[in-house]
Amino acid sequence: MPTTASASRMRELKEREDARYHAARPKSTALRQRASAVMPNGVPMAWMRGSYHHEPPWVAGAAGAHFTDVDGFSYADFNIADMSMFCGYAPAPVVRATHEAMLRGNQFMLPVEDAIVVAEELGRRFGLPQWQFTSSASQANMEAIRIARVATGREKVLVFDGKYHGHLDQTLVALDDTGQVIPEERGLSSLGAAQSVVVPFNDSEALRAALQRGDIALVMTEPALTNNHVLILPDPGFHVALRALTREAGALLCIDETHTQVVGPGGLTRAWGLQPDLVTAGKSIAAGVPLGAWGMCAELADLMTQRKGPDGERDGLIATGGTLFGNPLGLAAARAAMLEVLTPQAYAHTQALGTELAAGMRAAVQRAGLPWYIHELGPRAGYVFAPQPPRNAAEARAVQDDTLARLIRVWLANRGVWEAIVGAGPTVPVPAVREDVALYLEAFDGLLQALVR
Ligand SMILES: Cc1ncc(COP(=O)(O)O)c(C=O)c1O
Structure with missing residues (x-):
């Protein structure tokens, strides 16, 4: 045949x-x-x-x-x-909510209550207590990498062959014929590739060997790989090994739910009982209105708390955030999408x-x-x-x-x-x-x- x-x-x-x-x-x-x-x-x-x-x-x-x-x-x-x-095109609750948000004012660089409602709902769904917002999933992944560097004092990111996490220097990488990590497309920095490690999905031994070198800040993966024409599911026990090995090596684990969140509230993180330090999402959480979100455990949230220097000046800033990130329009869309459409x-x-x-x-x-x-x-x-x-x-x-x-x-x-x-x-x-x-x-x-x- x-x-x-x-x-x-x-x-x-x-x-x-x-x-x-x-x-x-x-x-x-x-x-x-x-x-x-x-x-x-x-x-x-x-x-x-x-x-x-x-x-x-x-x-x-x-x-x-x-x-x-x-x-x-x-x-x-x-x-x-x-x-x-x-969520489909023009779902009525999201149309209503975004229309009202525009009338109220769609951008202030000041917080609005919808942010609390959305963060609470994301927390309920994905099981992580603290959330921040961006305008896209790529940016949420970028923020996750930044905080992982601060938390671990390391720079490298490990991703699996066949991943896609947005067009970031450190994740849009591939292996050449000699096994060297190289930028996957033109215009990416070779410095990004130099700080990336790529191993095959479902290969716990390769993962263990890479983590043992002690220089990985963050392992980032989709729970199941969705960007390879076909779906690549984890072998039984792979996620258990991934969590145990990252903990053992002092590396953080970020689960990227940008695509897989459609399987249910909390995506595969919840469905499979995964316990990452960070979760990232985007795309459909706000029904396609630009919004990214990243959730973190309490220890990481503590690192984000703004400290004051001796003269009351801002101190110890982590390089995250953007003018239009988490704006009221996206948050209104996310609130309506999660509470009224994604039921x-x-x-x-x-x-x-x-x-x-x-x-x-x-x-x-x-x-x-x-x-x-x-x-x-x-x-x-x-x-x-x-x-x-x-x-x-x-x-x-x-x-x-x-x-x-x-x-x-x-x-x-x-x-x-x-x-x-x-x-x-x-x-x-x-x-x-x-x-x-x-x-x-x-x-x-x-x-x-x-x-x-
Ligand atoms: C798993 C995953 N993460 C992140 C992204 C980046 O999303 P965006 O382009 O909306 O930033 C994608 C895009 O396809 C994706 O598949």
Whole structure:
């Protein structure tokens, strides 16, 4: 049985689907041509063009679980802006709360009560007592690194191969062929890479060896890796070993819940009973309004307390914070999102649909006779082009097929389903209904049948 379909069939289908996609979207193409005069790549962030193999559709509007492009096509959104729109588009409580926040004043550089409510709710969910805010998850991770340096007097950060924690010098790193840590993209400082250590996920021995050198301030990881096309789950016992080894070595542990928080209140930290020193989050906590958050244990919070020098001057500052971080608009959105949208019922609903989606994908794969593994985690499902799930990023890379992944995305887009960015498979957003899942499954099944025909 082939692991994937034949390369020539894939190419043939991809060319046909790409042509169909582009021919039907002249308005998007025209907008990008106009945009090229004022923006590199013709998009507001240059990578936005590269992330999609086909032209990105320009968006006209969105509501609930769907968005519409300027050429009039509507998409059931299973990528949900790389997890940031898990609450869906324009959820009424968040629209109301942000509207009111704008009317009250959206930025003061002074505290508002919503900050307390949001911190209390994050504490209840993730089990850490003290919280600070930023404008994004990347910035929350940057702050976590800073405080870990202060707390430990060390500088290095350990991350796992296959991680993504934002475009920070110290975490956007990779291993070269000789095992040397190098900047993963251009423009990053080699000093960042020099202070980073990368080991394979699920490899407790490599972790132990790296930590034993005694120079790691912080280990940062997602509880399950979500940025490798496929989901990489921890082996049984890996998180127990991770916690024990970091404690033993005097290194802090930060769990990045930016993507995995969608599995339930408190993300996988709560679901799996993890006990990190720090938790970071962003994206969907404020329904996609820019807000990042980082939670910490009481000992770390104590380090943040502002001390006064002998003349009452500020002393011992830790380099954290930014003018627009934790602003009232984001906090109002987070309060409404967590208290009124991300309810226990909403998580139960998305998990039930996630299970339905994964089951339907398994049935489609079986019907086509393809030996693909279908994974499932809460509202999220996904496909591995191999019979077994990978245990680390090297295994994930070995079974990845970019042409096939791109074909899946453009095929789905041509049938009103959006999943077109690197991720760990489709995720069901809060406002999605069974008909959306059925639409996904019909398109997915159709592609697999076309592939093996
Ligand atoms: C696990 C994880 N952490 C942090 C980030 C950075 O999020 P942002 O780009 O919103 O700062 C991402 C983005 O994809 C992520 O996947």
